Amino acid sequence: xxxxxxxxxxxxxxxxxxxxxxRFFDARWEDAPALGEWTPKVxxxxxxxxxxxxxxxxxxxxxxxxxxxxxxxxxxxxEKKQEKEEKDERYHRMERSYGSxxxxxxxxxxxxxxxxxxxxxNGVLTVTLPKSPEAKATPIxxxxxx
Numbered sequence: 225x226x227x228x229x230x231x232x233x234x235x236x237x238x239x240x241x242x243x244x245x246x247r248f249f250d251a252r253w254e255d256a257p258a259l260g261e262w263t264p265k266v267x268x269x270x271x272x273x274x275x276x277x278x279x280x281x282x283x284x285x286x287x288x289x290x291x292x293x294x295x296x297x298x299x300x301x302x303e304k305k306q307e308k309e310e311k312d313e314r315y316h317r318m319e320r321s322y323g324s325x326x327x328x329x330x331x332x333x334x335x336x337x338x339x340x341x342x343x344x345x346n347g348v349l350t351v352t353l354p355k356s357p358e359a360k361a362t363p364i365x366x367x368x369x370x
Contacts, residue, residue: 262304262321262322262323262324262325263325263327264279264280264281264300264325264327264349265279265280266278266279266280266300266327266329267279268329268332270332270333272355272360273354273355273360274335274352274353274354274355275331275332275333275335275352275353275355276350276351276352276353277298277300277329277349277350277351277353278348278349278350278351279300279327279348279349279351280347280348281302281304281344281347281348281349282347283304283320283347284302284304284347286344288302288303288304288305289301289302289344289349290302291342291349291351293331293335293337293340293353296330296331296334296335297328297329297330297331298328298329298331298351298353299326299327299328300325300326300327300328300349300351301324301325301326301327302324302325303323303324303325304321304322304323304324304325305322306322331353333355333356333359334355334356334358334359335353335354335355335356335359336353336354336355336356339354340352340353340354
């Protein structure tokens with residue numbers, strides 16, 4: 225029977241193709257790093273009391289990292305400097321990345337700017353941003369009707 229209707233599979237093919245393009249255009253491209261840039265990998269999590277951002281930044285000193293919060297956008301900036309080459313040194317392979325980076329994240333909730341804490345330990349930067357009282361969920365009791 226299929227030989228009598230050779231184009232019957234085109235509808236499902238078109239649906240699959242439409243779904244593919246929908247996913248492509250819905251992607252969050254602003255979160256993707258530009259080619260050639262070095263960007264640290266970041267986790268952003270949220271608890272009932274705070275937003276926590278952890279960034280892997282190995283091979284750097286805390287003094288080379290800058291963190292700022294402006295209009296509910298957290299920015300992490302820094303520069304990973306390349307070690308000086310020796311004149312007699314020949315590289316067989318170079319895989320480590322160097323250069324400056326900037327990562328910015330809109331906070332999912334309002335934060336108390338005066339209580340933000342940033343620590344750097346074992347190559348991981350942890351920024352804890354306590355939520356403002358307005359951003360914390362307030363339970364509202366539900367009363368039974370009469």
